[in-house]
Amino acid sequence: MRRGIAATALAASLALTATACGGSDSGSDESDGPVTITWWDTSNATNEAPTYQALVKEFEKANPDIKVDYVNVPFDQAQNKFDTAAGAKGAPDVLRSEVGWTPAFAKKGFFLPLDGTEALADQDKFQSSLIEQAKYDGKTYGVPLVTDTLALVYNKDLFKQAGISKPPATWDDLKKAAATIKDKTGVDGYWGSTQAYYAQSFLYGEGADTVDADAKKITVKSPAAVKGYETWESLFDGKGLHKADTTADAYAHIQEAFVSGKVASIVQGPWEITNFYKGSAFKDKANLGIATVPAGSTGKAGAPTGGHNLSVYAGSDKAHQEASLKFLKFMTSAKSQETIALKNSTLPTRDDAYTAEVKADPGIAGYQAVLPAAQPRPALPEYSSLWTPLDTELNEVAGGKKSLDEGLSSAQTAIEKLVPDFSK
Numbered sequence: 001m002r003r004g005i006a007a008t009a010l011a012a013s014l015a016l017t018a019t020a021c022g023g024s025d026s027g028s029d030e031s032d033g034p035v036t037i038t039w040w041d042t043s044n045a046t047n048e049a050p051t052y053q054a055l056v057k058e059f060e061k062a063n064p065d066i067k068v069d070y071v072n073v074p075f076d077q078a079q080n081k082f083d084t085a086a087g088a089k090g091a092p093d094v095l096r097s098e099v100g101w102t103p104a105f106a107k108k109g110f111f112l113p114l115d116g117t118e119a120l121a122d123q124d125k126f127q128s129s130l131i132e133q134a135k136y137d138g139k140t141y142g143v144p145l146v147t148d149t150l151a152l153v154y155n156k157d158l159f160k161q162a163g164i165s166k167p168p169a170t171w172d173d174l175k176k177a178a179a180t181i182k183d184k185t186g187v188d189g190y191w192g193s194t195q196a197y198y199a200q201s202f203l204y205g206e207g208a209d210t211v212d213a214d215a216k217k218i219t220v221k222s223p224a225a226v227k228g229y230e231t232w233e234s235l236f237d238g239k240g241l242h243k244a245d246t247t248a249d250a251y252a253h254i255q256e257a258f259v260s261g262k263v264a265s266i267v268q269g270p271w272e273i274t275n276f277y278k279g280s281a282f283k284d285k286a287n288l289g290i291a292t293v294p295a296g297s298t299g300k301a302g303a304p305t306g307g308h309n310l311s312v313y314a315g316s317d318k319a320h321q322e323a324s325l326k327f328l329k330f331m332t333s334a335k336s337q338e339t340i341a342l343k344n345s346t347l348p349t350r351d352d353a354y355t356a357e358v359k360a361d362p363g364i365a366g367y368q369a370v371l372p373a374a375q376p377r378p379a380l381p382e383y384s385s386l387w388t389p390l391d392t393e394l395n396e397v398a399g400g401k402k403s404l405d406e407g408l409s410s411a412q413t414a415i416e417k418l419v420p421d422f423s424k
Helices: 010-019 049-062 075-087 101-107 128-133 156-161 172-187 196-206 223-234 250-259 272-276 318-331 336-346 362-373 383-398 404-418
Strands: 035-041 065-074 093-098 141-149 153-154 265-268 288-291 306-312
Touching: 010 362, 035 049, 035 075, 035 318, 049 065, 049 196, 049 288, 049 318, 065 318, 075 093, 093 101, 093 172, 093 265, 093 318, 101 306, 101 383, 141 156, 141 318, 153 196, 153 250, 153 362, 156 172, 156 196, 172 265, 196 223, 223 383, 223 404, 250 265, 250 272, 272 362, 383 404
Parallel strands: 035 065, 035 093
Antiparallel strands: 093 306, 141 306, 153 265, 153 288
């Protein structure tokens, strides 16, 4: 997923080094006392972290022989920080790992295989596609904690004022709806993102992807992918379609416009549910509409499956790994996931956590309904990294600085270096 997260102060960065206590020497001073494990949590420090901190205290109370050193690490810094720490054999015992990081760290040998451990004792309770997404080379390296996908979120009141009774099913329908909303209400009907993660849905709508992992082929410039990107580009120009924002604060600008009723629809993930409700347009939660992202010319609709797993550092000693496995089981239990969902409005990864109370939240219920259309990422360690060059190039294309062909050609050159054994 992609979130706007503020940078932390230098002191917070220094604290990460001091608290990364994984590794074979980390238990040397704990032989006569509780085992202390370090957990790097990458959730939003304001909206989500307090819930996890409360659960840590609950775990410690139930397990007095284990202490948890909780560290909140900004999401946009965590991947590189863990990579560096693990390479130096000083990583935290547990990491809240974005699903795209899991196979990459597993390939490097940084994560402990969890098959047959107590952390996966309830494996059959989890959505099978999420377990598959936590695997690499036939082994499971993470327990799904929260999941997400993208959806078309819309302002029901603005749609109603424009005489539109249901969300658009295709991107062409969205263009028509945006023009009607502009005519009837004076506000733009849709504002799209230039980020590659958000553009991925346009590829899925044409039956395409950035790469074909099975065939080991780069497909970012395939006819189907190009058609998807052409549709993506067309949604920045037209009546009721907001022009592309290529600034560093684009994410915040789009989000603010939507929650304040200045634009009728955007594509967004469930990690923003709590922030939607804080906006003036959604004081009445029932005004928030959630629908599957519109389909492309093939009739297919879908978005990337995102979310986070909990993983254990392979470099920790046996005592810390055993304590970490017990922690994973607690944090991903049905009870804990229900608590997380109710407090943070995020989506559980196991079916028995979708209780009646959880589904009473219209945001969670809405996103749960679109989850079946989500497309799991291939078990390719480099897959998430492929969006990095596309982020740069698509921003240039949307800003008119490069043609689509030029941007995709540059992206393909960068992708070739990330997956050198793939052909064009």
